[in-house]
Amino acid sequence: MQASDDKSWERFIDKVMQEAEPEKLTGDFTENVLGALDAIENAPLVSGYKAPISRMTWLVLGVVFAGVLVWSSLGSTSLQWGWTSRLSTYLDIGSLFEELTLPALEYTSLYSIGLFALFVLLQLVYMKRLFDRRFGLEG
Amino acid sequence: MGQHSDQHLTQRLKEGDKQALRSLIELYKHMVYTLALRIVHNEEDAEEVSQDTFIKAYQSIEGFKGDSKLSTWLYRIAYHRSLDYIKKNKRKPQTTTLEWEEVSNIQMAEKVWDHMEAMEKRQVIRRALGKLPGEDGVILSLFYFESLSLKEISGVLNISVNSVKVKLHRSRKRLAALLEKMMDKQTISSYASK
Numbered sequence: 001m002q003a004s005d006d007k008s009w010e011r012f013i014d015k016v017m018q019e020a021e022p023e024k025l026t027g028d029f030t031e032n033v034l035g036a037l038d039a040i041e042n043a044p045l046v047s048g049y050k051a052p053i054s055r056m057t058w059l060v061l062g063v064v065f066a067g068v069l070v071w072s073s074l075g076s077t078s079l080q081w082g083w084t085s086r087l088s089t090y091l092d093i094g095s096l097f098e099e100l101t102l103p104a105l106e107y108t109s110l111y112s113i114g115l116f117a118l119f120v121l122l123q124l125v126y127m128k129r130l131f132d133r134r135f136g137l138e139g
Numbered sequence: 140m141g142q143h144s145d146q147h148l149t150q151r152l153k154e155g156d157k158q159a160l161r162s163l164i165e166l167y168k169h170m171v172y173t174l175a176l177r178i179v180h181n182e183e184d185a186e187e188v189s190q191d192t193f194i195k196a197y198q199s200i201e202g203f204k205g206d207s208k209l210s211t212w213l214y215r216i217a218y219h220r221s222l223d224y225i226k227k228n229k230r231k232p233q234t235t236t237l238e239w240e241e242v243s244n245i246q247m248a249e250k251v252w253d254h255m256e257a258m259e260k261r262q263v264i265r266r267a268l269g270k271l272p273g274e275d276g277v278i279l280s281l282f283y284f285e286s287l288s289l290k291e292i293s294g295v296l297n298i299s300v301n302s303v304k305v306k307l308h309r310s311r312k313r314l315a316a317l318l319e320k321m322m323d324k325q326t327i328s329s330y331a332s333k
Binding site: 009013016020023030032037040 | 157160164165169170173176186189190193194197245249252257261264265268279280308311318
């Protein structure tokens, strides 16, 4: 009985589907596809690069960096970082610094260079994410 | 489309012939759009998916080895692109929420169907197919519009032939139940009395 029922509604669907037809696209679909493909093929491989850190920011950073260098070489050479001297009163790490024969001037320069390197590093990470997103390397 | 024509078209596409792409689009655009529409259930989205399908096919034609018909390969791209589209846009397919019921009176439904005008029939079937869950609509479209074999459909959907058989059976059943629901009682009685 079940098999006969199945057959009859299968036959019904066969009949119904004879009346059906695929959906129709309207408009200039073909031209749109060809146009889209042309646009993809003619797109420049590398899009115009826009620096994540602007020229002005670099200029300010450069001036600050140069200023620190000039100040550290011409200014007070007896610069002592507060935290090292304060720490050394509680911890005996002063001897560590004593063993390092670098004068205060060079520490200052070292910190400046470290700061500069940090900025470069941050820009590299930021740029990698930016390019990944732009060229669809993610997901 | 014959195997020879398939090979010829494929060869031209591999050579980067844009006229061949034009021919491919003209031949299959309606079917690709139909499959996309069955899944995304939105005309604009389906058109976007169809466009994407042809571009993807053109760019990936080197990967087509001719193991299947060109159309089957194209439908596979369309099917998977549609699923990707839904996933990417986090869309939930808008299909009917009615519980799937058995067809209660097939003879009556058939009688009503026979009395309906051709235009009316097309509208009803179009609406019914649009309400079916995506996979059901795709299977029915491939089976009835393109006369694809179960094996070919299994290649498009990337499932086993047995699964296609089961799903086709279920899709027909759902469509029959849906049609019966759509041809409401009033219509049924008015046609039945003729």
